[in-house]
Amino acid sequence: MSGYLVRRLALSATAMLGVITIVFVLLHVSGDPASLLVTQDATRQDMERIRQAYGLDRPLSVQYARFIARVARGDLGYSYRQGLPVTELIADHLGATFELALASLAVAILLGVALGMAAATRRGSGVDTAAMTVALLGTSMPSFWLGLLLIIVFGVKLGWLPISGYGGWDHLVMPAFVLGGFYAAQVSRLTRTSLLEVLAQDYIRTGRAKGLRDRVVLFKHALRNAALPVLTVLGLSFGQMLGGALIVESIFAWPGMGRLAVQAVLGRDFPVVQGATIVGAAVFLAVNLTVDLVYGWVDPRLRSAAQRA
Amino acid sequence: MRRGRWRTIVALYAAAAVVLALGSGVATQAQPPRVLVVAQSADMATGDPAKNTGLATIAVLANIYDTLVHRDASLNLKPGLALSWRAVDPTTWEFKLRKGVRFHDGEPFNAETVKFSFDRMLDPKTRWPGAGALQLIKAVTVVDDGTVRFTTSQPWPSMPRFLGYYGMIVPPGYLKQNGDDALARHPVGTGPYRFVRWVKDDRVELEANPDYWGGRPKISRVVIRVIPTDAARVAELLAGSVQLANLVPPELFGALKTSSKTKLVVGKSLSVFFVIYNLVNIAKDKPLADPRVRQALNYAIDRQAILASVMHNVGTPVATFCTAVMTGCDTSIPPFRYDPGRARALLREAGYADGFDFSISGTSGTYPGDRDITLAVADQLNRIGVRARVHVTEVGVQLRAVLDRKLPEDGWFTRFTDFFGISTIIPLRAFYSPGEWSQWRPGYAPFNQLVEAAQAAPDEAKLREVSRRLQLMYKEQAPAITLFTAPNANGMSRDLEWTPRPDLELTMFDASWNRR
Numbered sequence: 001m002s003g004y005l006v007r008r009l010a011l012s013a014t015a016m017l018g019v020i021t022i023v024f025v026l027l028h029v030s031g032d033p034a035s036l037l038v039t040q041d042a043t044r045q046d047m048e049r050i051r052q053a054y055g056l057d058r059p060l061s062v063q064y065a066r067f068i069a070r071v072a073r074g075d076l077g078y079s080y081r082q083g084l085p086v087t088e089l090i091a092d093h094l095g096a097t098f099e100l101a102l103a104s105l106a107v108a109i110l111l112g113v114a115l116g117m118a119a120a121t122r123r124g125s126g127v128d129t130a131a132m133t134v135a136l137l138g139t140s141m142p143s144f145w146l147g148l149l150l151i152i153v154f155g156v157k158l159g160w161l162p163i164s165g166y167g168g169w170d171h172l173v174m175p176a177f178v179l180g181g182f183y184a185a186q187v188s189r190l191t192r193t194s195l196l197e198v199l200a201q202d203y204i205r206t207g208r209a210k211g212l213r214d215r216v217v218l219f220k221h222a223l224r225n226a227a228l229p230v231l232t233v234l235g236l237s238f239g240q241m242l243g244g245a246l247i248v249e250s251i252f253a254w255p256g257m258g259r260l261a262v263q264a265v266l267g268r269d270f271p272v273v274q275g276a277t278i279v280g281a282a283v284f285l286a287v288n289l290t291v292d293l294v295y296g297w298v299d300p301r302l303r304s305a306a307q308r309a
Numbered sequence: 310m311r312r313g314r315w316r317t318i319v320a321l322y323a324a325a326a327v328v329l330a331l332g333s334g335v336a337t338q339a340q341p342p343r344v345l346v347v348a349q350s351a352d353m354a355t356g357d358p359a360k361n362t363g364l365a366t367i368a369v370l371a372n373i374y375d376t377l378v379h380r381d382a383s384l385n386l387k388p389g390l391a392l393s394w395r396a397v398d399p400t401t402w403e404f405k406l407r408k409g410v411r412f413h414d415g416e417p418f419n420a421e422t423v424k425f426s427f428d429r430m431l432d433p434k435t436r437w438p439g440a441g442a443l444q445l446i447k448a449v450t451v452v453d454d455g456t457v458r459f460t461t462s463q464p465w466p467s468m469p470r471f472l473g474y475y476g477m478i479v480p481p482g483y484l485k486q487n488g489d490d491a492l493a494r495h496p497v498g499t500g501p502y503r504f505v506r507w508v509k510d511d512r513v514e515l516e517a518n519p520d521y522w523g524g525r526p527k528i529s530r531v532v533i534r535v536i537p538t539d540a541a542r543v544a545e546l547l548a549g550s551v552q553l554a555n556l557v558p559p560e561l562f563g564a565l566k567t568s569s570k571t572k573l574v575v576g577k578s579l580s581v582f583f584v585i586y587n588l589v590n591i592a593k594d595k596p597l598a599d600p601r602v603r604q605a606l607n608y609a610i611d612r613q614a615i616l617a618s619v620m621h622n623v624g625t626p627v628a629t630f631c632t633a634v635m636t637g638c639d640t641s642i643p644p645f646r647y648d649p650g651r652a653r654a655l656l657r658e659a660g661y662a663d664g665f666d667f668s669i670s671g672t673s674g675t676y677p678g679d680r681d682i683t684l685a686v687a688d689q690l691n692r693i694g695v696r697a698r699v700h701v702t703e704v705g706v707q708l709r710a711v712l713d714r715k716l717p718e719d720g721w722f723t724r725f726t727d728f729f730g731i732s733t734i735i736p737l738r739a740f741y742s743p744g745e746w747s748q749w750r751p752g753y754a755p756f757n758q759l760v761e762a763a764q765a766a767p768d769e770a771k772l773r774e775v776s777r778r779l780q781l782m783y784k785e786q787a788p789a790i791t792l793f794t795a796p797n798a799n800g801m802s803r804d805l806e807w808t809p810r811p812d813l814e815l816t817m818f819d820a821s822w823n824r825r
Contacts, residue, residue, distance in 0.1 A: 046441035047712075047745070053436045083360040083436075083493055092509045148540055156548045163548055164541045165534060166511040253536040255510030263351070268705055 008292070012285040019281045020274065024067065027270055028060055054080060071278065077271035079264075086275035089260060094279070096166055097256035100179065100248070101241035103172045107180025108187050108237060113230070115184070116191025121218065123196060131188065138185025147178045147251040164253035175252040179245050183237040190233055194226040201225075227298055235291030239284040344530040345805070347815055348542045348554040352510045352535040356496030357489060358477035359430045362439040364813055367474075368555070369513055369533050371814040373413075374477035374498030377404055377423065378469050382808040382819075383577070384634055384730040386473055390418065390499065399464035399767065406455045410522050412480040413503045420451040425481040427459075439475050442729070466768050467731055470636065474728050474812060501526045501818040510535055515817075527821040543800055546571050552802035555815060558677045562621040565800045572801050575623050576809025577634040580726040580795035582676070584669055584686055585739065586788055587721070588749045589714045596665045597719060603787035605655035606667075607645040609693040610686060612793050614647075619681040624793040629780040630725070630740065631732035632794050634811050636769065637776035638732040642784065645791070652693045664694030670718040675704040677796055683722040686790065711746055721748075724795045728812045732776045733763035740788050749788045756782055 051057045055066070070077060076086035119131035154174065155163035162171050198204065199222055207217045246258035257276060264272035351365035358370050379389035391404040410418040427449045430437050445468070448460045461468065483497050496504045501523060502515035513533045517526040534551065536542040543561045545551035547568050557565065557573070565573040586597050596602045612626040628645070631638035656662060667690060671683035680701060687697035700718055702710075707723075710716045725746075727734040738744050741760040742752030749756075759779045766772040799809045807820040 045444070046438060049433060049440075050436065050438065053433075079354075081361060081363070082354045083357065084355065084490065089509070096511075144538075148544075151541060151544045156544050159548060163545045163550060164536050164538075166508060250537045251541055253511070253534070253538070253541060255508065255535070259510055259537065266705070 008289055012289065015285060016278065016281050019277060020068075020071070021064075023274060023277045024064055025060075027265075027268065027273055028063070050080075067274070071274075076275035076278070079269055079272045081264075081267055081269045081272075086271045089272060090257070090275055090279050093255060093257050093260045096254060097242060097258070099172065100175055100245065100254055100256055101238060103176035104180035104183065104241050104245075105234065105238050107176050108183035108234065110184075111181065112184035112187025113191050115188035116195060116230075117218070117223070119188065119192040120195035120199065128192075132192070135185040135188045138181050138188075143178050143182060143245075143247050144251055146181070147174070147248060150174045150178065151251070164251070166253075166255050171252075175248050175254055178251075179241060179248045183234075183241075186233060186237070187230060190230050191226065194229050195222060198222045198226045224298065228295065231291060231294065231298060235287055235294075239287040242283045242287065243280040343528075344532055345528045345553070345817060345820060346532045346534060346545075346551045347817065348534045348536045348545060348551045349815065350535070350537050350539070350542065350556060353507075353513060353533075355493040356504065356507065357493040358479065358496075359426075359435050359437045360489075360493060362437075362475075368813060368815040370477060370496060370498075371500070371816045372502040372515055372531065372818070373496045373500045373504055374479070375500050376472055376474070376476050376478070377406075378473040380473040380730075380810075380812070382810050384473075384636075384811055386469055389473075390423075390478055394469055396466070397458065400461045402459045402461070402465075402468055403452070404457050404459070406457065407522055408455055410499050411520065412483070412499050413497050413518060414480065414483055416480045416482045416497075418478065418499050419454045420457040421454075422478055422481055423457045424449045424451050426478045427476065429479070429484075430476065442471060442475055464765065464767055466766060466772070467636075467729070470729050470731055473730075501816070502531060521818075523818065526818050528817060531817045533815065546800045546802065549802065552805045553807065553815075553820075554800045555809070555813065556677065557798045557800045559620045559623065559796065559798070561800075562623065562798065570803060572803050574799045574801050574807075574809055576797035576799065577811040578624075578632050578794035578797045579634065579728060579730060579811045580724050580797075581627055581630060581632060581735065582682060582722070582724050582792040582795055583630075583739075584683070584720045584722050584790040584792070585748055586790075587716045587719050588752070588788060589716070590750060596659070596661050596667075599659045600786050601655045601659040602661060602665075603789075604645075604785075605652040605659070605693070606690060606695065606790050607787055608648045608652035608655065609695070610645070610689050610790060610792070611647040612644065615682055615685045615689075616793055619678045619685060620793075620796060623796040623798055626793045627791060629783045629791060630735040631776070631780070635727065635730050635732040637773045639773075639777045639780055642777075642780050645784075649693050656693065656695075662694075664696055667695050667697045667720065668718040669697060669699050670707050670710070670716060670721040671699045671701050672704045672707060672722065673701045676724045677798075679722060679724075682792065686722070686792070711748065714748065714750065716748065720790070726795070730811065731772075733760065733772065733779060736760050736779060736783065737764065740783065753782075753786055753788075756786060 055063060078085055079089055082089065115131040115135060119128040122128050151163050151174065154161045161173055165171055204217060204222055207221055243257065245256070246262050248254065249256045249258045257280065261273060261276040261280070264276060349365055349368060353366040353369040354361040354363050355366060356370070358374055375390045377389050377391040378394070379387040381387055390407055390410065392407050394402055394404045397403045406420060406423065412418060427446065429435055431440055431443060431446060445461045445463060445465045446459055447462045450458045450460070452458055459468065478499060479492060480497050484492055494507070501518055501521045503518050505514040505516050507513045512535065515531045515533070517529040519525050536545060539558050539561055542551070542554040543557060543564055546554050547564065547570060549570055562573055565571045586603060588597060591598045616622055616624045616626070626644040628642040633640050656664065669683055669687060671680060673680040683699050687699045690697035707721060711721060725735045725739050737760050739746050740749050740756065741747055742750050742757050756779070759775060759782060763772060763775045763779060766775055797809055797811065797813065801807065804823050805820060806823045807817070810816065
């Protein structure tokens, strides 16, 4: 098991180095931070001075080597635009992102699993059709459209919920529903398929034949076995949510990582883009690793297979 | 049994809905809000005015800090931290300072603080992106506690205008004690509002400074929120949870005009939209090398039609590079009239009766209406036989190509703004051959000479005269398709009184509630 863990960690580190390198190269060939940092009143000397101050006049290889050396020391540098440490900026935005991601994950699980179960246990009925129609709408509705629709109805017309911004739980409702709803749609379809497969197994029939109540068969025997593929998708989704959900964050003015990263990209604030990418990649890899480890807990067969290996 | 449970659930939902509905009814009947909530699309980058010149940053910091010179909503110069100023000789300006002013932390303001602030701003180690605009300042000297002198490397009659926008005064004691990062996180100035709290990318909270030298602001608490999506910003206005949103794009004007709670307030503009020709080392046999062709494309544009269809009639066609509110801009010079016949005649005269290929580099979502304006311009050019195409590019890539003089297109759509409000600055940046953004190279020597003369003008009367000659020459040479002013459109709650500023600062000192 520990050997497996070490291999996975080494693989993650390589993946991260790849991500960092790609981002570094793409950023540096795509535009000039100096021209975006200054107003149109600036002179050429201003821009040259900024390039020198940030080492942007050095060869790309030198800039890359310095950057990697700094990252290895845990120093992500200072933002060009804000003059503050990148680690501080990321810390300021990570909390909001976690809140939104957790709330959205809860929506995805509760809504997705419930819809999927309802559809699977009443296969072919009106409930099944209705649940899968909702799921289809959930995946196909663009989040900016659904977001604005909710804002108009619940924010402007009814005045029940705050339209945007960061604050109490009521600020979380609409963004979590829009972000979580999208993933809930995927989860519900997957839960339905997976559950239908398990419900057709012999041991379920045996369970029913020996007189177990429907609820026990469904929750104790079927759902746990059907959970594995759902867990994989939830893990990946959670990783994506933690990377920042730009559209949802922008519509609802949620001060999360997605906005930090995109503003930095548009302003060519290299240190922030790189910092956000590194943290995003690390979080994504960590979530995936955790999901892999959780598999063992959910399915003892995998745990023993890993031990044998 | 099952039916009974459903009934309970439905009843609970209905009860919850009634409670929520009543709750919201109570909320809307509450007193008019005492807290003024302002929304802009981006956050301030830092609380330290010597670290950033971004629009969103200055818009907020103008509430916390003061400059020596203030400007009213028509950009007339007014006493700020300086009571008066005069030119002692052509290269020396003397400022008499206001007495008894204190920073929000109690530190006194005096000539030393002015010297400290300017020395810090202009020190290359500070990396202030705006330093170039004040590069003519050679030294700042303290004459006495209430008098300070600026020595410039050449005569600079417009210096007070520059100090009406740049040059926020910071507290030296606070900085020495707490360091630069402290000011970035917690700004301390002498301005009408004191900093309370900053939640990055969400809000900056301010409270009225009761000891402000200009009197206590009428509105005691201001929250400046960051709402990046235009539609959400306007939705907040319609719902009444935000009372002022700036830089509203044209497609949302309608909603603001029809709602009973909101109004659209358009301010004076310091920005002009252009399609600037790429004249970098242009060969003599190319169509754009001929001023008649460059003029022809100007005659082909129906500016009013674009303003009506894309900009909801917000904006004014301009003749040249300046707007009415800028010092020295001669508004008696008429804009190019829409005259496709004349455009075709000029093309024929120049030997391009069958038109030519013309590509435009445009952006999408960088400036209000940018993509639609560029497409409309291209369409109108096609009608006189010019085969115009638009290439939409990311703005960073476009600006880089322009700065490097490697623009692949024949022209670029852009907006030029001069926050100092001087008519001869945009030509200096955009059309003077050595100018940073200029694509007119090697350019036209008489024009360059006039731009230089404008910078050296000893007084405003001379500046006005040179500016007029420059505008006439610009119109004749036509180094760009000159369009119209960019909108300074603000959505406001009907019970808020405030005049939008041409420099887009969101100073709330002169805002008040209008309780009818």
